[in-house]
Amino acid sequence: MSTAAFGTGRILKLVALLVLFFGLWFTPVPEGLTRESWHLFAIFASAIFSVVLNIFPLFTSSLVAVALVVLTATLTPAKAYSAFANNIVLLVVTAFLVSQSVVKSGLGKRISLLVVSVFGKSTLGLAYSIFITDTLIAPGFPSNTARGGVLFPIILALANNGGSTPDDDKTRRFGGYLMFCGMASLAITSALWFTATSGNPVGASLAAEQGLKIDFGSWLLASSVPCLVVIALLPVLLYRLYPPGITATPEAPARAREELRMMGPMSGHEWITAITFIIMITGWVLAAPYNLNGTAIAIAGLATLMISGVLTLDDMSQQGGTLVTFIWLAILFGMSGQLNEMGFMGYVGERLAVGLEGLAWPVAYVALLTAYVFLHFGFVSQNAQVLALLGVFLDVGVKSGVPVALMAYALLFASSYFSVITPQGGSQNIIFVASGYLKQGELYRLGMLTTIFCLLVFLVIGTPWILWVG
Amino acid sequence: MSTAAFGTGRILKLVALLVLFFGLWFTPVPEGLTRESWHLFAIFASAIFSVVLNIFPLFTSSLVAVALVVLTATLTPAKAYSAFANNIVLLVVTAFLVSQSVVKSGLGKRISLLVVSVFGKSTLGLAYSIFITDTLIAPGFPSNTARGGVLFPIILALANNGGSTPDDDKTRRFGGYLMFCGMASLAITSALWFTATSGNPVGASLAAEQGLKIDFGSWLLASSVPCLVVIALLPVLLYRLYPPGITATPEAPARAREELRMMGPMSGHEWITAITFIIMITGWVLAAPYNLNGTAIAIAGLATLMISGVLTLDDMSQQGGTLVTFIWLAILFGMSGQLNEMGFMGYVGERLAVGLEGLAWPVAYVALLTAYVFLHFGFVSQNAQVLALLGVFLDVGVKSGVPVALMAYALLFASSYFSVITPQGGSQNIIFVASGYLKQGELYRLGMLTTIFCLLVFLVIGTPWILWVG
Numbered sequence: 012m013s014t015a016a017f018g019t020g021r022i023l024k025l026v027a028l029l030v031l032f033f034g035l036w037f038t039p040v041p042e043g044l045t046r047e048s049w050h051l052f053a054i055f056a057s058a059i060f061s062v063v064l065n066i067f068p069l070f071t072s073s074l075v076a077v078a079l080v081v082l083t084a085t086l087t088p089a090k091a092y093s094a095f096a097n098n099i100v101l102l103v104v105t106a107f108l109v110s111q112s113v114v115k116s117g118l119g120k121r122i123s124l125l126v127v128s129v130f131g132k133s134t135l136g137l138a139y140s141i142f143i144t145d146t147l148i149a150p151g152f153p154s155n156t157a158r159g160g161v162l163f164p165i166i167l168a169l170a171n172n173g174g175s176t177p178d179d180d181k182t183r184r185f186g187g188y189l190m191f192c193g194m195a196s197l198a199i200t201s202a203l204w205f206t207a208t209s210g211n212p213v214g215a216s217l218a219a220e221q222g223l224k225i226d227f228g229s230w231l232l233a234s235s236v237p238c239l240v241v242i243a244l245l246p247v248l249l250y251r252l253y254p255p256g257i258t259a260t261p262e263a264p265a266r267a268r269e270e271l272r273m274m275g276p277m278s279g280h281e282w283i284t285a286i287t288f289i290i291m292i293t294g295w296v297l298a299a300p301y302n303l304n305g306t307a308i309a310i311a312g313l314a315t316l317m318i319s320g321v322l323t324l325d326d327m328s329q330q331g332g333t334l335v336t337f338i339w340l341a342i343l344f345g346m347s348g349q350l351n352e353m354g355f356m357g358y359v360g361e362r363l364a365v366g367l368e369g370l371a372w373p374v375a376y377v378a379l380l381t382a383y384v385f386l387h388f389g390f391v392s393q394n395a396q397v398l399a400l401l402g403v404f405l406d407v408g409v410k411s412g413v414p415v416a417l418m419a420y421a422l423l424f425a426s427s428y429f430s431v432i433t434p435q436g437g438s439q440n441i442i443f444v445a446s447g448y449l450k451q452g453e454l455y456r457l458g459m460l461t462t463i464f465c466l467l468v469f470l471v472i473g474t475p476w477i478l479w480v481g
Numbered sequence: 482m483s484t485a486a487f488g489t490g491r492i493l494k495l496v497a498l499l500v501l502f503f504g505l506w507f508t509p510v511p512e513g514l515t516r517e518s519w520h521l522f523a524i525f526a527s528a529i530f531s532v533v534l535n536i537f538p539l540f541t542s543s544l545v546a547v548a549l550v551v552l553t554a555t556l557t558p559a560k561a562y563s564a565f566a567n568n569i570v571l572l573v574v575t576a577f578l579v580s581q582s583v584v585k586s587g588l589g590k591r592i593s594l595l596v597v598s599v600f601g602k603s604t605l606g607l608a609y610s611i612f613i614t615d616t617l618i619a620p621g622f623p624s625n626t627a628r629g630g631v632l633f634p635i636i637l638a639l640a641n642n643g644g645s646t647p648d649d650d651k652t653r654r655f656g657g658y659l660m661f662c663g664m665a666s667l668a669i670t671s672a673l674w675f676t677a678t679s680g681n682p683v684g685a686s687l688a689a690e691q692g693l694k695i696d697f698g699s700w701l702l703a704s705s706v707p708c709l710v711v712i713a714l715l716p717v718l719l720y721r722l723y724p725p726g727i728t729a730t731p732e733a734p735a736r737a738r739e740e741l742r743m744m745g746p747m748s749g750h751e752w753i754t755a756i757t758f759i760i761m762i763t764g765w766v767l768a769a770p771y772n773l774n775g776t777a778i779a780i781a782g783l784a785t786l787m788i789s790g791v792l793t794l795d796d797m798s799q800q801g802g803t804l805v806t807f808i809w810l811a812i813l814f815g816m817s818g819q820l821n822e823m824g825f826m827g828y829v830g831e832r833l834a835v836g837l838e839g840l841a842w843p844v845a846y847v848a849l850l851t852a853y854v855f856l857h858f859g860f861v862s863q864n865a866q867v868l869a870l871l872g873v874f875l876d877v878g879v880k881s882g883v884p885v886a887l888m889a890y891a892l893l894f895a896s897s898y899f900s901v902i903t904p905q906g907g908s909q910n911i912i913f914v915a916s917g918y919l920k921q922g923e924l925y926r927l928g929m930l931t932t933i934f935c936l937l938v939f940l941v942i943g944t945p946w947i948l949w950v951g
Binding site for chain 1: 536538563564780781788800805
């Protein structure tokens with residue numbers, strides 16, 4: 012019953028939410044900010060708070076937030092709804108729809124059986140195979156959202172074949188572990204390669220303003236050691252933090268080989284799916300040099316799968332969960348973007364800079380990097396934070412005496428690995444989050460711990476390494 | 482099997498589609514148009530053609546069209562995707578999600594039982610009750626999309642209670658008849674009242690440029706006779722054109738009263754739904770004078786229903802059909818809007834004007850009005866056509882000697898009643914179309930016949946009436 016959801020604990024949380032919201036709303040607007048940007052922050056922060064405390068799901072919180080934002084005239088309707096037409100948001104939605112074909116055609120099962128036949132003796136082996144695959148394909152993918160669209164259906168098939176479903180609490184964690192490995196892998200491989208996400212060149216161009224020249228090779232040199240340490244340790248760490256339930260499966264490789272034999276040769280639909288994905292991937296790799304739109308490539312792929320009958324309208328009409336994702340993602344993405352455009356994020360960065368004046372540079376360095384990483388809690392888009400804060404933080408760091416290369420690389424790499432700090436912290440997460448294998452609380456917990464782990468590796472191992480090679 | 486769908490007839494149609502597309506694409510660009518606007522027309526026309534000939538469903542055709550438009554650089558991605566953030570498109574999507582509560586809570590069943598207990602002796606009685614209800618509430622609703630959001634769940638409940646489901650070919654037509662009555666009613670009641678749709682004041686402001694002053698009273702005087710004739714005859718005409726299968730139900734009112742007794746008093750969820758709708762309707766009525774955003778009001782209503790537990794995330798995750806609607810509507814809406822912005826529609830209007838020069842005014846009047854109505858075949862938005870063509874057509878008519886009031890009112894009323902000419906001809910149609918009760922072919926046939934009927938009534942009865950009172 013819905014009334015049962017309104018127990019004492021819930022009422023206390025609701026009161027806390029209302030206190031937070033009205034407290035922020037009626038706080039005098041800090042100097043240097045507009046009333047609208049402050050009110051937008053009050054609404055956005057309350058929405059995130061209500062999700063973190065599990066008062067309302069993301070969908071409901073987003074609906075309340077956008078209705079408030081528009082009806083209080085904090086944003087114009089056009090600005091509040093703008094992200095529904097955002098390229099990245101639409102790519103997430105399309106990738107989700109397209110990925111169904113990999114499962115439905117049987118291709119995902121076949122690939123996952125191949126993976127299991129090689130790495131399948133243990134769950135940990137599967138996790139490493141995800142990280143390794145992603146590491147190898149990442150330099151060719153300037154969009155990690157598109158890369159997620161390739162990894163996700165294979166991970167989903169791995170989970171399904173392992174007997175794991177989102178609704179079954181006994182088997183759920185096996186799929187959940189693999190899904191989180193997918194998200195974490197995208198986060199760290201994006202830091203490893205200069206060309207693995209669109210934010211890297213954007214950030215590099217900001218660093219160039221401080222006189223630091225970055226290219227594919229110098230980036231890889233600086234990123235290699237800390238990133239490879241994370242890639243080597245993270246699967247094991249997550250395995251400890253979130254035991255997947257199913258661990259050793261010594262007979263799995265043989266069984267997978269037997270199942271592959273029983274599947275026989277690839278079906279027509281498998282071929283169509285495989286060829287469509289190969290063409291889409293080629294298109295995504297060529298997107299940057301030839302100025303092609305990645306979302307349109309994904310839409311063309313979806314159209315191909317619909318026309319060839321691999322996917323049908325019936326399959327689409329079961330994608331209500333994708334609609335839910337679309338709606339909250341577009342709302343939060345839009346609000347975060349507007350917070351940035353209205354100068355709120357820049358204002359926070361500047362306040363911070365003032366507070367750091369006069370500190371020794373190593374202290375300033377650690378404080379700036381740590382603040383930069385944890386501020387991502389409030390961002391839905393990585394690129395938005397890069398554009399809003401990277402320049403300010405780099406500037407403050409250099410003025411405090413931090414070597415330019417160290418400060419720049421530390422912030423640039425953080426801009427990739429902090430994506431898992433919240434489920435909505437990177438658009439490439441969304442497809443994994445929406446699979447339902449992980450609960451919101453688990454996502455926040457694992458995301459926070461993974462982010463802290465990465466931050467520590469980059470501080471302790473990355474700092475001396477970058478100082479040496481930078 | 483999907484291969485079965487590729488019979489000889491289908492291959493011929495596909496060839497025709499390709500001939501049309503490449504024929505248009507490689508036709509030399511007419512003088513006065515840009516290459517991009519001509520190519521956009523080629524893609525848009527081919528998409529509509531493939532839907533009308535049932536080669537691909539709307540969803541697939543739209544995907545192909547938008548992928549082509551972006552990958553050929555006919556439109557920028559931002560412009561091609563812009564309508565995903567359009568206020569009206571989002572209102573349609575939200576209205577669809579909100580309407581589920583009326584069915585789920587039982588409120589729709591209760592209201593429909595009340596309607597049946599009074600009018601339910603015959604299907605025709607139900608149809609008249611839809612038209613009459615809509616006629617009475619229309620002057621208070623400046624958005625006919627919002628009005629559709631109120632009518633739709635009640636009609637859906639009427640269909641369900643009559644034992645009609647979209648998937649059952651035996652009972653489908655009963656619901657289909659009522660759904661089409663809903664669409665047709667919105668079309669004609671929007672013409673009746675000056676304040677029944679946002680396009681009316683827009684069109685009136687264009688007529689003011691020709692010196693014609695229009696207010697609530699003068700509009701109603703001119704519209705009353707032809708509109709009431711249509712309202713009186715259309716339910717019977719549609720009943721003949723599309724026999725609903727179930728006709729006389731003499732015992733239905735008594736059974737409805739019995740069922741109402743069995744339902745007992747209104748449940749908590751029914752009360753919440755009723756109060757939410759009353760507040761939403763109040764908000765929609767006040768939207769224009771107080772400058773409130775109708776979409777945000779609908780989103781607030783959806784949030785209320787989610788928080789109170791009337792609707793759940795599970796309900797939302799079954800709304801994949803709504804996602805399909807969202808996607809094709811946004812794509813076509815966007816393309817139609819861009820065709821207009823790029824001057825294509827205005828160009829067509831001007832060509833037409835040149836062709837009419839030197840004709841007697843009654844001939845020019847009939848030709849202009851007829852062309853104006855049938856050109857709506859290419860528009861997804863009524864307001865877009867009003868903005869693009871009403872001014873041009875009025876100007877041409879007046880220059881050809883047609884009395885200003887006659888030409889203006891004829892075009893203004895047509896701008897409402899032509900909305901049913903295609904399923905996508907008015908955003909308020911979409912919610913009824915997506916219910917699945919009517920097949921695409923039926924929608925085009927009934928829409929065309931209804932539009933022709935309205936045009937004839939307005940020509941034969943409306944013309945002398947407007948000349949007399951205008």
